Amino acid sequence: MADIANLRTAAETGLSSLFEAGRKSFATEEAIGREEAFKFFEATGLPSRRVEAFKYTDLRAAMTEAAPPAEAPSDEAARAAVAGAKGFAGIEAARLTFVNGHLVPALSDLDGLPEGVRVTPLNAALAQSDARLKLLAPVEQARANPIYQLNTAFLADGALISVAAGAKPERPLHLRFVGAGTDGFSTATRVLVELAEGAEFTLLESHEGPDGVTYQPNDALDVRVGNGAAFRHARLNREGRGAIALSTISVRLDDDARLETVNVVTGAVLSRHQIYMHVAGEGTSAVVNGAAMLGAGQLADSTLLADHAAVGGVGREMFKTVIDGDATGVFQGKIIVRQAAQQTDGKMKSDCLLLTDEGQMMNKPELEIFADDVACGHGATCGAPDEDLLFYLMARGLPRATAESLLVQAFLGEAVEAVTHEGARAALIGEIEAWLEARG
Numbered sequence: 001m002a003d004i005a006n007l008r009t010a011a012e013t014g015l016s017s018l019f020e021a022g023r024k025s026f027a028t029e030e031a032i033g034r035e036e037a038f039k040f041f042e043a044t045g046l047p048s049r050r051v052e053a054f055k056y057t058d059l060r061a062a063m064t065e066a067a068p069p070a071e072a073p074s075d076e077a078a079r080a081a082v083a084g085a086k087g088f089a090g091i092e093a094a095r096l097t098f099v100n101g102h103l104v105p106a107l108s109d110l111d112g113l114p115e116g117v118r119v120t121p122l123n124a125a126l127a128q129s130d131a132r133l134k135l136l137a138p139v140e141q142a143r144a145n146p147i148y149q150l151n152t153a154f155l156a157d158g159a160l161i162s163v164a165a166g167a168k169p170e171r172p173l174h175l176r177f178v179g180a181g182t183d184g185f186s187t188a189t190r191v192l193v194e195l196a197e198g199a200e201f202t203l204l205e206s207h208e209g210p211d212g213v214t215y216q217p218n219d220a221l222d223v224r225v226g227n228g229a230a231f232r233h234a235r236l237n238r239e240g241r242g243a244i245a246l247s248t249i250s251v252r253l254d255d256d257a258r259l260e261t262v263n264v265v266t267g268a269v270l271s272r273h274q275i276y277m278h279v280a281g282e283g284t285s286a287v288v289n290g291a292a293m294l295g296a297g298q299l300a301d302s303t304l305l306a307d308h309a310a311v312g313g314v315g316r317e318m319f320k321t322v323i324d325g326d327a328t329g330v331f332q333g334k335i336i337v338r339q340a341a342q343q344t345d346g347k348m349k350s351d352c353l354l355l356t357d358e359g360q361m362m363n364k365p366e367l368e369i370f371a372d373d374v375a376c377g378h379g380a381t382c383g384a385p386d387e388d389l390l391f392y393l394m395a396r397g398l399p400r401a402t403a404e405s406l407l408v409q410a411f412l413g414e415a416v417e418a419v420t421h422e423g424a425r426a427a428l429i430g431e432i433e434a435w436l437e438a439r440g
Contacts, residue, residue: 012045014066019153022069031126031133032190037152044146056330056362057301059147062244062270067216069156070100070185078104081180087206087236091423093174100179101187101217102157116167116199122158122190132160136192138224138252139276141305147246147274151188151220158190161203163229165196172202172421179209179217179240186216193221195229195257202421203231207245208238208267218246225257227281232260234424236431239267241296248274253313255281262419264428265292265300266435272301279306279313279341289415290319291428293435294327294359301330304348308341317348320415322408323359324439334366335376342373352382353411355404405436 008016019038026034047053048060073081078099094114097107103121113119125133142148161173175191195201209215217239225231231251239245245268251259263273275288292300302319321329331350352361363380385407393403412432419425 009046009060011063011066016042018066018068022154031129032136032152032155034153034155037149040149041146041153047146053303053332056332057270057272057299063216067184067186067214069154070102070181070187072102073099073104073180075104075106077180078107081178082107082176085176085178085206085208087176087208087238088174088204088424088427091172091174091204091427093172093204095174095176096159097176098157098178098189100181100185101189103159114169114171114173116164116169117173117201118162120160122160125160130160132162132192132194135194135224136190136222137250138222139250139278139307141307142248142250142276145248145274147218147272148220148248151190151218151248154186154188154218155190156188161191161193163193163195163199163201166198168200172204172424174204174206177205177207177217177219179215179243181210181213181215184214184216187218189219191221193223193231195225195231197227198229199226200230201232203233204424205233205235206238207236209240209243211240212242213240214242214244215240216244220248220250223249223251225251225253225259227255227257230258232420233262234419234421234428235261235263236428237263237265237267237271237273239271241267241269243268245271247272248276250276252278252280253284253286256283257281258284259286259288260418260420261287262289262291262416262428263302264416264431265290265294266431268300269297270299272303275304277306279308279310282311284310284313286313286315287418288315288317289418291412291415291432292321292329293412293432294322294329295324295439297326299328299330301332304333305336306334306346307336307338308344308346309338310341312343313341313345315346318415319350320412321350321352321361322355322412323352323361324355326358328359329361331362331380332364333378334368335378337369337371337374337376339370342371344371344374344376346374346376348378350380351411353408354382354384401440408436409433
């Protein structure tokens with residue numbers, strides 16, 4: 001019997017051609033496993049709805065072509081692109097600026113970093129065979145993900161960030177990603193954050209780009225939180241409406257480590273944010289939240305895997321989605337509690353607010369428990385704004401649109417309130433208000 005080969009799409013064929021064309025220009029690949037990553041992708045291809053983890057987000061159908069990797073911009077072009085950037089703009093922070101996926105030193109505070117924080121551009125780290133490169137990809141399950149492997153294969157730039165033991169800088173570090181151009185392009189960046197014992201660190205990320213351009217950003221953040229350390233992270237997706245935006249965060253928590261990460265989505269026609277958390281140490285605490293505001297045919301996917309492999313971990317995951325028009329929201333979450341992870345306390349919830357009858361929400365929460373002394377649960381809700389609450393507000397003189405906006409703010413605010421940094425929290429609340437104002 002003849003072997004049956006899967007037909008490759010134009011995008012898959014294009015990615016193979018782009019990888020082959022870029023082989024000679026790639027930085028040292030041994031440290032990051034670029035070749036192995038692309039072999040993995042070629043064996044799996046772009047995931048379709050036939051793959052369970054992508055049942056509601058069919059990338060094979062959505063990516064009709066492979067956009068070429070963006071070239072590094074000139075300083076003048078980079079300054080013009082950043083001039084209109086709004087994400088976390090008013091916050092006092094040290095900044096690393098990436099334009100079209102390339103670090104721009106002239107627009108970055110490489111010499112003005114908070115005390116105890118060391119940053120090495122990724123390409124410099126590759127050239128120097130930096131020992132910290134071994135810390136990349138700290139979560140095993142992420143390495144079996146085709147989006148993450150594509151990021152590795154086409155990796156163009158990024159940074160290694162180390163926070164010294166006991167350091168607690170007050171100023172956050174802001175990773176500012178800006179896309180610019182009139183033709184389709186793709187980017188692939190990787191940032192590694194390593195927190196030594198007892199360190200505390202706040203990282204902000206903002207992602208934005210042009211409307212009316214079909215571009216394809218793929219960014220990944222790897223984090224290793226050492227014993228007794230605390231990592232606080234807020235991410236904002238303000239990508240242009242033509243973007244297919246893919247992102248992954250993989251986090252390993254050691255003993256008594258603390259994690260806070262919140263992802264807020266208003267941009268991109270299709271976005272998928274993947275969160276891989278591995279609880280390797282005892283007594284950890286993690287808050288993983290998300291808030292998405294969608295309309296006009298957008299699809300936003302939040303996919304979470306929380307793997308508890310040690311005693312006494314506490315996890316709280318909350319995702320809020322507001323659907324307007326014919327948009328689609330997706331939440332897939334799985335908590336795994338291994339046999340050794342007794343006394344794990346995990347709670348996961350996804351709530352959706354439907355503002356129209358045309359929108360839809362796909363919820364898929366899961367528990368996989370192999371321990372017998374745990375307190376774990378999950379839930380999902382989906383519905384329209386409460387008419388009784390609307391009536392209560394309108395009875396006090398508020399127009400229906402204003403009353404509905406107040407309910408939406410309160411609904412989303414529950415997820416954003418987890419952000420510890422006051423300025424970042426205010427900025428994210430401002431994004432909610434701006435979305436509601438634009439909706440009218």
